[in-house]
Amino acid sequence: xxxxxxxxxxxxxxxxxxxxxxxxxxxxxxxxxxxxxxxxxxxxxxxxxxxxxxxxxxxxxxxxxxxxxxxxxxxxxxxxxxxxxxxxxxxxxxxxxxxxxxxxxxxxxxxxxxxxxxxxxxxxxxxxxxxxxxxxxxxxxxxxxxxxxxxxxxxxxxxxxxxxxxxxxxxxxxxxxxxxxxxxxxxxxxxxxxxxxxxxxxxxxxxxxxxxxxxxxxxxxxxxxxxxxxxxxxxxxxxxxxxxxxxxxxxxxxxx
Amino acid sequence: xxxxxxxxxxxxxxxxxxxxxxxxxxxxxxxxxxxxxxxxxxxxxxxxxxxxxxxxxxxxxxxxxxxxxxxxxxxxxxxxxxxxxxxxxxxxxxxxxxxxxxxxxxxxxxxxxxxxxxxxxxxxxxxxxxxxxxxxxxxxxxxxxxxxxxxxxxxxxxxxxxxxxxxxxxxxxxxxxxxxxxxxxxxxxxxxxxxxxxxxxxxxxxxxxxxxxxxxxxxxxxxxxxxxxxxxxxxxxxxxxxxxxxxxxxxxxxxxxxxxxxxxx
Ligand SMILES: Nc1ncnc2c1ncn2[C@@H]1O[C@H](COP(=O)(O)OP(=O)(O)OP(=O)(O)O)[C@@H](O)[C@H]1O
Ligand SMILES: [Mg+2]
Numbered sequence: 325x326x327x328x329x330x331x332x333x334x335x336x337x338x339x340x341x342x343x344x345x346x347x348x349x350x351x352x353x354x355x356x357x358x359x360x361x362x363x364x365x366x367x368x369x370x371x372x373x374x375x376x377x378x379x380x381x382x383x384x385x386x387x388x389x390x391x392x393x394x395x396x397x398x399x400x401x402x403x404x405x406x407x408x409x410x411x412x413x414x415x416x417x418x419x420x421x422x423x424x425x426x427x428x429x430x431x432x433x434x435x436x437x438x439x440x441x442x443x444x445x446x447x448x449x450x451x452x453x454x455x456x457x458x459x460x461x462x463x464x465x466x467x468x469x470x471x472x473x474x475x476x477x478x479x480x481x482x483x484x485x486x487x488x489x490x491x492x493x494x495x496x497x498x499x500x501x502x503x504x505x506x507x508x509x510x511x512x513x514x515x516x517x518x519x520x521x522x523x524x525x526x527x528x529x530x531x532x533x534x535x536x537x538x539x540x541x542x543x544x545x546x547x548x549x550x551x552x553x554x555x556x557x558x559x560x561x562x563x564x565x566x567x568x569x570x571x572x573x574x575x576x577x578x579x580x
Numbered sequence: 581x582x583x584x585x586x587x588x589x590x591x592x593x594x595x596x597x598x599x600x601x602x603x604x605x606x607x608x609x610x611x612x613x614x615x616x617x618x619x620x621x622x623x624x625x626x627x628x629x630x631x632x633x634x635x636x637x638x639x640x641x642x643x644x645x646x647x648x649x650x651x652x653x654x655x656x657x658x659x660x661x662x663x664x665x666x667x668x669x670x671x672x673x674x675x676x677x678x679x680x681x682x683x684x685x686x687x688x689x690x691x692x693x694x695x696x697x698x699x700x701x702x703x704x705x706x707x708x709x710x711x712x713x714x715x716x717x718x719x720x721x722x723x724x725x726x727x728x729x730x731x732x733x734x735x736x737x738x739x740x741x742x743x744x745x746x747x748x749x750x751x752x753x754x755x756x757x758x759x760x761x762x763x764x765x766x767x768x769x770x771x772x773x774x775x776x777x778x779x780x781x782x783x784x785x786x787x788x789x790x791x792x793x794x795x796x797x798x799x800x801x802x803x804x805x806x807x808x809x810x811x812x813x814x815x816x817x818x819x820x821x822x823x824x825x826x827x828x829x830x831x832x833x834x835x836x837x838x839x840x841x842x843x844x845x
Contacts, residue, residue, distance in 0.1 A: 473666065475662060475664050475666040476666050476668065478631075478636055478662065478666070479660075479662060479666050479679075479734075480679075480683060481636055481654050482634045482635075482636055482654050482658060482660045483654065483656055483658075483680050483683040483684050483738075484653075484654045484655065484656040484683065484684065484685075485654075485683045489683055493668075493679070493682065493683070494668065497668070497670045497671075498670075500670075572670075574669050574670045574718055574720070575669070575670075577669075577720050
């Protein structure tokens with residue numbers, strides 16, 4: 325098999341798997357006569373998607389905005405905390421255990437508290453997205469900073485570099501691959517956060533749409549909602565994977 | 581001539597009171613503008629000696645003076661090429677060579693206004709070591725020897741008045757190495773900075789240096805000092821001079837003796 329052919333097969337594998345799963349799904353629903361309020365066939369879901377495309381688009385946009393706002397906050401705060409933890413042993417000793425403890429709390433449990441403070445609506449969704457996504461960013465940036473090779477630091481220190489110089493010239497560039505890798509994880513978590521908050525405390529967004537559809541027994545519409553979330557998640561992941569590849573090619577030694 | 585670098589009875593112990601004693605009772609004097617070489621068996625503390633003199637590592641005992649002042653921390657008048665090239669992988673060769681200019685005063689404040697001049701200087705250095713066409717490459721695209729040569733350029737870019745080289749030519753083939761001896765000698769003859777070279781290659785030490793210090797096995801100290809008064813500028817012909825060969829022989833015998841002794845002990 326030629327190299328080009330193998331690569332194109334490799335690239336089309338995910339699509340083949342998806343199409344295969346859909347075909348099996350459709351066939352089993354039809355053959356086993358599964359009622360559509362239990363499991364709608366892909367064709368029904370597609371029909372629901374087309375029928376409600378207007379509201380779905382609106383709600384999806386709303387979800388997307390909340391997610392991006394929470395994610396943006398997560399990047400800022402995650403970077404700041406990561407830099408502080410990664411560049412100071414004292415902050416590390418004080419903050420790291422607290423962060424680990426915080427991260428082990430299921431965030432769903434916090435949503436009612438957030439609602440109490442921020443009310444029902446977008447701020448709650450943004451806050452939940454933020455809470456879920458800042459942690460991996462902070463931990464990754466801190467790891468990148470804390471694992472700088474002492475030899476590299478010696479090169480700068482021997483020239484009289486200050487702590488700030490070390491962070492700017494070595495720590496941060498060195499932490500960038502870790503940072504971008506964490507963005508892929510964080511954006512997915514931000515989606516999870518937004519949708520969770522929307523299902524609990526919102527009157528807009530995909531999460532809300534699904535709760536509505538559920539109470540009205542519109543099962544196909546619920547699945548359409550799940551599909552939309554999945555597509556949004558994959559798309560944003562792909563965007564950040566592409567950015568990562570552009571920004572940190574040196575870390576891959578040009579392998580990819 | 582005055583002494584530019586002095587070590588008085590210096591000891592260095594790594595990792596607390598029970599750690600490795602790398603150096604003990606090391607004495608050494610290097611005059612201003614002199615080219616000194618340090619040789620000795622592997623693990624005797626040569627790289628540690630360099631770290632002490634750059635101020636990266638405080639001595640456990642004893643005193644170190646550079647240019648009349650006690651060393652209490654890194655000095656910006658030093659340029660150092662470490663044994664391990666440690667070029668920054670996210671920077672191109674040219675950017676790596678420019679790095680000291682972003683740190684050392686006054687250059688760091690003149691980066692924008694003197695950019696062209698600095699770039700020309702970095703390119704010039706890369707050219708003298710034969711890396712002109714690789715300036716836009718990243719370090720991991722280069723061989724170990726090429727990285728070492730870039731490392732040498734980086735240590736020279738800010739015109740240090742004290743240059744320290746820790747086995748800068750270790751990963752090079754014999755021909756490139758001898759070529760770079762010439763290059764380094766030319767730069768040194770032109771700028772006359774004080775230089776300390778650590779090397780395993782005794783011919784390299786004698787070829788380049790005015791004075792060669794021989795170190796004992798660990799814990800290291802200076803046990804012999806050889807003055808090399810061969811005329812400058814030295815050429816490869818010099819290496820066939822009986823006087824040259826004689827000094828190399830003396831040092832070789834001394835190191836062989838040290839190795840014997842430390843094996844017996
Ligand atoms: N960071 C460190 N922590 C603990 N021990 C160290 C450290 N660096 C060096 N040593 C020890 O100090 C001794 C001297 O090491 P050094 O690197 O100075 O030797 P060297 O003469 O440069 O050897 P080589 O010629 O092989 O480069 C060695 O025994 C080594 O194990
Ligand atoms: Mg060494």
